[in-house]
Amino acid sequence: MIELIYIAAPSYSGSTLLTFLLNTHPDIATVGELKWGTIDTLTYRCSCGERLVDCAFWLSIKARVEQKGLIFDFDRPPTDFRLHNNSLGDRFMRARNRGPMFEALRSTAIATLPNCRKRIAMAAKVNNAAAEAILFLQKGRILLDASKDPVRLMHMMKTGDYNVRVLHLIRDGRGVTNSTIKKKGLDPETAANDWVQTHRQIERLTADMQDGTHRKVRYEDLCRDTVMECESIFAFLGLEASRATLSMEDTPHHVLGNAMRLESMDKIKLDESWRDELDERSLRVFESVAGLQNRRYGYE
Numbered sequence: 074m075i076e077l078i079y080i081a082a083p084s085y086s087g088s089t090l091l092t093f094l095l096n097t098h099p100d101i102a103t104v105g106e107l108k109w110g111t112i113d114t115l116t117y118r119c120s121c122g123e124r125l126v127d128c129a130f131w132l133s134i135k136a137r138v139e140q141k142g143l144i145f146d147f148d149r150p151p152t153d154f155r156l157h158n159n160s161l162g163d164r165f166m167r168a169r170n171r172g173p174m175f176e177a178l179r180s181t182a183i184a185t186l187p188n189c190r191k192r193i194a195m196a197a198k199v200n201n202a203a204a205e206a207i208l209f210l211q212k213g214r215i216l217l218d219a220s221k222d223p224v225r226l227m228h229m230m231k232t233g234d235y236n237v238r239v240l241h242l243i244r245d246g247r248g249v250t251n252s253t254i255k256k257k258g259l260d261p262e263t264a265a266n267d268w269v270q271t272h273r274q275i276e277r278l279t280a281d282m283q284d285g286t287h288r289k290v291r292y293e294d295l296c297r298d299t300v301m302e303c304e305s306i307f308a309f310l311g312l313e314a315s316r317a318t319l320s321m322e323d324t325p326h327h328v329l330g331n332a333m334r335l336e337s338m339d340k341i342k343l344d345e346s347w348r349d350e351l352d353e354r355s356l357r358v359f360e361s362v363a364g365l366q367n368r369r370y371g372y373e
């Protein structure tokens with residue numbers, strides 16, 4: 074069994090910050106998001122500064138995975154539980170978790186469609202081989218996957234290869250909605266709805282997990298009291314907090330994920346720009362779609 078910490082969250086919740094902080098513990102190995110979307114390999118850079126295809130660390134991962142007879146192409150995401158053709162099978166594989174009835178339907182569909190079955194089995198093997206390579210090369214004993222996506226988490230859990238602990242990362246939904254509008258160009262209703270639906274899916278998954286295997290982390294706590302919050306997270310993970318430097322400058326990293334990974338992270342600043350940037354109308358839309366859920370998480 075591979076020890077796995079999974080960060081589950083909507084995009085723009087602070088997962089890159091959490092990843093960099095946890096990565097300062099010597100027992101934790103990570104590449105950030107082990108699942109990645111289609112990338113332009115000519116330009117895409119690893120957080121070490123090298124192009125992904127030139128990064129010695131990633132070339133070693135590729136070599137170790139391919140030694141096992143598996144394919145690991147950088148431009149065709151080999152760790153993603155997808156078919157990449159938008160077929161019925163692909164849509165079933167990546168569809169949102171809508172509850173037990175839908176999950177029963179998904180399982181039946183996947184069992185019935187040979188392409189789906191094969192792809193899931195292959196993704197499981199590639200993830201497993203990549204996880205072992207990352208742990209070996211970074212000399213860690215626990216893998217941190219910051220892929221965020223709850224559907225991926227479900228597929229990973231079903232492989233039976235991992236002893237999983239989930240960090241359910243929560244940030245004020247107004248902050249997430251504001252970032253989603255700015256960075257993805259979505260309208261406020263779609264952005265707020267994405268935030269609600271992602272948290273619902275995570276809650277469905279963690280509701281079935283044993284106590285002590287999942288924990289909520291608030292982005293705002295992480296920014297306001299970084300040391301105390303990290304100590305508490307390491308204690309939850311059964312790790313000695315004093316062995317983590319929490320200094321992101323002196324930990325080598327090869328992290329994939331959003332553009333923040335390339336910026337200097339030595340100063341942690343709480344981003345509350347939504348307070349100035351979200352207009353009245355967007356705030357009203359957010360309130361009607363996600364207000365209740367946001368207050369449940371303690372945001373007034």
Ligand SMILES: [Zn+2]
Binds near residue numbers: 119326327328
């Ligand atoms: Zn690198």
